[in-house]
Amino acid sequence: MAVVAELSSSSSYIKSTRLHTSQLSISSTHLSYLRRQTFRPVTRPRDATITCSVASDQVQAPIAVQAAEFKSKNDCYGVFCLTYDLKAEEETKSWKKTINIAVSGAAGMISNHLLFKLASGEVFGADQPIALKLLGSERSFEALEGVAMELEDSLFPLLREVKIGINPYEVFQDADWALLIGAKPRGPGMERAGLLDINGQIFAEQGKALNAVASPNVKVIVVGNPCNTNALICLKNAPKIPAKNFHALTRLDENRAKCQLALKAGVFYDKVSNMTIWGNHSTTQVPDFLNARINGSTVKEVIKDQKWLEAEFTEKVQQRGGLLIKKWGRSSAASTAVSIADAIKSLVTPTPEGDWFSTGVYTTGNPYGIAEDLVFSMPCRSNGDGDYELVKDIIFDDYLQKRITKTEAELLAEKRCVAHLTGEGVAFCDLPEDTMLPGEM
Ligand SMILES: NC(=O)C1=CN([C@@H]2O[C@H](COP(=O)(O)OP(=O)(O)OC[C@H]3O[C@@H](n4cnc5c(N)ncnc54)[C@H](OP(=O)(O)O)[C@@H]3O)[C@@H](O)[C@H]2O)C=CC1
Numbered sequence: 001m002a003v004v005a006e007l008s009s010s011s012s013y014i015k016s017t018r019l020h021t022s023q024l025s026i027s028s029t030h031l032s033y034l035r036r037q038t039f040r041p042v043t044r045p046r047d048a049t050i051t052c053s054v055a056s057d058q059v060q061a062p063i064a065v066q067a068a069e070f071k072s073k074n075d076c077y078g079v080f081c082l083t084y085d086l087k088a089e090e091e092t093k094s095w096k097k098t099i100n101i102a103v104s105g106a107a108g109m110i111s112n113h114l115l116f117k118l119a120s121g122e123v124f125g126a127d128q129p130i131a132l133k134l135l136g137s138e139r140s141f142e143a144l145e146g147v148a149m150e151l152e153d154s155l156f157p158l159l160r161e162v163k164i165g166i167n168p169y170e171v172f173q174d175a176d177w178a179l180l181i182g183a184k185p186r187g188p189g190m191e192r193a194g195l196l197d198i199n200g201q202i203f204a205e206q207g208k209a210l211n212a213v214a215s216p217n218v219k220v221i222v223v224g225n226p227c228n229t230n231a232l233i234c235l236k237n238a239p240k241i242p243a244k245n246f247h248a249l250t251r252l253d254e255n256r257a258k259c260q261l262a263l264k265a266g267v268f269y270d271k272v273s274n275m276t277i278w279g280n281h282s283t284t285q286v287p288d289f290l291n292a293r294i295n296g297s298t299v300k301e302v303i304k305d306q307k308w309l310e311a312e313f314t315e316k317v318q319q320r321g322g323l324l325i326k327k328w329g330r331s332s333a334a335s336t337a338v339s340i341a342d343a344i345k346s347l348v349t350p351t352p353e354g355d356w357f358s359t360g361v362y363t364t365g366n367p368y369g370i371a372e373d374l375v376f377s378m379p380c381r382s383n384g385d386g387d388y389e390l391v392k393d394i395i396f397d398d399y400l401q402k403r404i405t406k407t408e409a410e411l412l413a414e415k416r417c418v419a420h421l422t423g424e425g426v427a428f429c430d431l432p433e434d435t436m437l438p439g440e441m
């Protein structure tokens, strides 16, 4: 089942008294959403498609009247049936073409923060209208409807459409961005190998769905843990999409590292730059204080306590998620949503001169000697077109190299553990014992 709530014109545009050509196609799945509303149900044969077309001169009356007329004339319901021509209004004339953003785990905690940031325009810009395609499951479907209602009630002008569904092949249709957040949390007594397998299957399926129906240049950000290996599984199951387009979210780790350095140096965190997180989003991740800068100086010039950097700082960043769960009783949701927004903004706006950002990307052809065919967090720059380049002028010392080798070994072990999901044969799980998600302590 998939349902569509076409909220496109429900908010600010409901005030408009002028409606321009609306041409839309409503499948039986749209109708099932409409039946969930308080509107009169429509009886249609299964899989029926209704096409409604309204000429602009037919709809000069106030919208409430139009909706009623529309319904009676076309067997179609209210604002969910209306689309608007963005070029028709002065305010929206200069807007870009609407982009489709698919979000999985959309009824979860991270999404509950993220969706409203996306819809507000703060991520893609004030002239970028968006359509949100929200993926849930049978268990979360009611909650997903609640999310759609809250989005509707928020009157975001840039939010042109909200679609909710439980079938990735429908929800990911024409997605320009796919933010894959939904994943099963690791429960008590569950082996990491078990988590890799259960979540890996989710990401294998979603990779296949993206491959089949998303925009060929869709950008994919995997958040659900273990996010690096889930991203690898996803890209292996989506051979039509460039592997370069897949990211595992390590921006939260970067933000956490910047915060800790700022605190120690006694500066505001905007003074910390060039922060790289290397490797896995796990407790083996490597926050790189060798290449990072504070106020333009090397970290070592500002913080002379090498012991603190190697032990305390590194551990603080690696275990920040776990400490937060201990305090808050649940894993980071708001700051994760902020970091997803940051990760997207880093790809759609040019990176400031001399700086870079971290993201988990496919390691093919990397200049750092890291094993190929992994999703590994590395330093990147973007010119703002959604793509990125790896940063070349990075220095390494023994400490950094040793730590990178450890996180690399962990990712190689995770990869062997999911070989059955990447098409590389029989899985063999020999995960290092101390391997943990940042949220586990
Ligand atoms: N990379 C990073 O920096 C971070 C990653 N995370 C990860 O993000 C993910 C989502 O976190 P959060 O939003 O807080 O979690 P929630 O528990 O609030 O939501 C997770 C969603 O995942 C979905 N899900 C998919 N499969 C299952 C399953 N088998 N069992 C249960 N739920 C499932 C559920 O949605 P539905 O029923 O609709 O499928 C649920 O709504 C987690 O994997 C978490 O570890 C968290 C913080 C930071």
Ligand SMILES: O=C([O-])CC(=O)C(=O)O
Pocket (backbone or CB within 6 Å): 225, 252, 320, 321, 322, 331, 332, 437, 438, 439, 440
């Ligand atoms: O382990 C988790 O779910 C939380 C997590 O990734 C983090 O806080 O970095």
